[in-house]
Amino acid sequence: MGAMAGRSDLPKADALFDEFGGSLARYVARLTGDGDEADDVVQEVYLRFLERSPANDANLRAWLFTVATNLVRDRARERHRELLQRQDEQLPSTTRAETRVELADARRELTALLAPLGQRDRTILLMRSEGFPHREIAEAVGTTTRSVGTMIARALRTIRKHIAGTRRREEHDDHA
Amino acid sequence: MHDPRTHLDDGTLVRWLDGECRSEEERLVAEHFEHCERCQQTAAELDRVSERLGGALLAFDDAVSRSKEEILVRSSIVRRFFARLSRMPALVRWTAGAVALTLVVTASPVRAWLVAAWERITNEAEVVSEPGTASTYAVSFAPTDSLVVIALARTQETGVLWVIPDSGGRVSTRILGAGLDDAISIGGGVVRIANDSMSGASYEVIVPVSLAYIEIRVGERLVGRYRPASLVGRVAIRLGAQ
Numbered sequence: 240m241g242a243m244a245g246r247s248d249l250p251k252a253d254a255l256f257d258e259f260g261g262s263l264a265r266y267v268a269r270l271t272g273d274g275d276e277a278d279d280v281v282q283e284v285y286l287r288f289l290e291r292s293p294a295n296d297a298n299l300r301a302w303l304f305t306v307a308t309n310l311v312r313d314r315a316r317e318r319h320r321e322l323l324q325r326q327d328e329q330l331p332s333t334t335r336a337e338t339r340v341e342l343a344d345a346r347r348e349l350t351a352l353l354a355p356l357g358q359r360d361r362t363i364l365l366m367r368s369e370g371f372p373h374r375e376i377a378e379a380v381g382t383t384t385r386s387v388g389t390m391i392a393r394a395l396r397t398i399r400k401h402i403a404g405t406r407r408r409e410e411h412d413d414h415a
Numbered sequence: 416m417h418d419p420r421t422h423l424d425d426g427t428l429v430r431w432l433d434g435e436c437r438s439e440e441e442r443l444v445a446e447h448f449e450h451c452e453r454c455q456q457t458a459a460e461l462d463r464v465s466e467r468l469g470g471a472l473l474a475f476d477d478a479v480s481r482s483k484e485e486i487l488v489r490s491s492i493v494r495r496f497f498a499r500l501s502r503m504p505a506l507v508r509w510t511a512g513a514v515a516l517t518l519v520v521t522a523s524p525v526r527a528w529l530v531a532a533w534e535r536i537t538n539e540a541e542v543v544s545e546p547g548t549a550s551t552y553a554v555s556f557a558p559t560d561s562l563v564v565i566a567l568a569r570t571q572e573t574g575v576l577w578v579i580p581d582s583g584g585r586v587s588t589r590i591l592g593a594g595l596d597d598a599i600s601i602g603g604g605v606v607r608i609a610n611d612s613m614s615g616a617s618y619e620v621i622v623p624v625s626l627a628y629i630e631i632r633v634g635e636r637l638v639g640r641y642r643p644a645s646l647v648g649r650v651a652i653r654l655g656a657q
Binding site for chain 2: 265268272294334338339340342344345346348349352360364365367368372373385386387388389390391392395396398399402
């Protein structure tokens with residue numbers, strides 16, 4: 240694989256990232272809980288596109304999201320840490336204290352909802368929130384279109400159960 | 416065919432919520448809902464959890480973008496200072512400016528910085544990239560030279576600088592921006608490639624948009640400065656034998 244083999248794809252890559260770069264960065268930030276990580280992953284996806292752009296142009300958006308998802312997984316594995324366990328990391332000191340608190344709170348809330356799910360279920364729910372049709376989600380996670388609905392429902396039920404459990408624990412603590 | 420006496424499975428309910436049902440399935444679900452309160456409740460329950468998650472996602476997106484905006488706003492303190500200054504009466508402005516300039520220019524570190532800046536201005540061409548184009552530098556290159564790519568970051572944003580030789584492989588370095596506003600500083604994003612066989616090679620430099628500039632040097636010689644203008648900026652460097 241030549242790193243510059245995709246040079247002729249540069250204009251295409253630029254157009255593609257101008258169109259989808261923003262939503263891709265948002266998706267990765269949601270998946271990782273980290274805006275800076277999202278920027279890095281988007282860059283890496285850009286490079287991957289130049290190196291190994293898909294033969295079929297039919298669904299480049301789904302391809303971008305799939306590569307980003309795999310990169311997030313690989314990066315997490317490399318660092319030997321779980322996804323979405325970053326809420327205690329120091330936030331940029333250039334932001335105001337209340338902004339940092341607000342971001343920490345939002346991240347904690349999101350983490351609490353997604354924590355009980357495996358990466359595949361998170362991917363499915365986050366791609367769904369980006370408006371992907373079930374067929375494209377199925378391609379991204381390697382399942383059938385029909386199974387996606389079932390997997391979404393299962394993930395939502397897991398979240399609901401987790402919320403109920405948390406609420407029960409909080410009520411118990413309040414009474415104790 | 417769906418048996419109206421049995422409840423709809425969760426997958427069907429989600430497909431219905433997401434508008435993924437074909438017309439026949441859509442009709443069956445609607446018919447089933449007419450006599451099955453339980454399935455209606457299940458669908459509503461799944462929808463509520465979706466909305467709760469959607470709300471958390473939007474709140475997180477807002478918090479991330481507010482945090483990023485704030486970093487940028489804070490980095491424009493210098494710009495705002497000069498904007499305020501420009502609104503002062505002319506006499507006050509000119510007097511303050513003259514005093515400040517005298518104090519600043521006579522300080523030796525500032526003088527040295529000004530001299531260096533002047534040298535830069537007179538010795539280099541700044542290239543602002545256009546989306547969809549690559550800026551190419553043709554560089555004379557001696558075997559003893561090394562290619563140096565420096566990421567000049569502003570604010571405290573981070574990113575990764577990639578240098579990709581056409582022979583394959585990549586060199587990358589983490590960039591930690593340390594500058595404020597347009598006062599550019601080297602934030603640690605430096606890639607050095609020293610290789611006798613580099614002559615005639617091509618390199619692609621990929622930079623994040625948050626960077627202010629990329630400096631390309633061969634040895635100590637400044638070849639050019641590059642300012643990315645699209646989401647992910649890039650510049651091509653073609654090295655020729657000296």
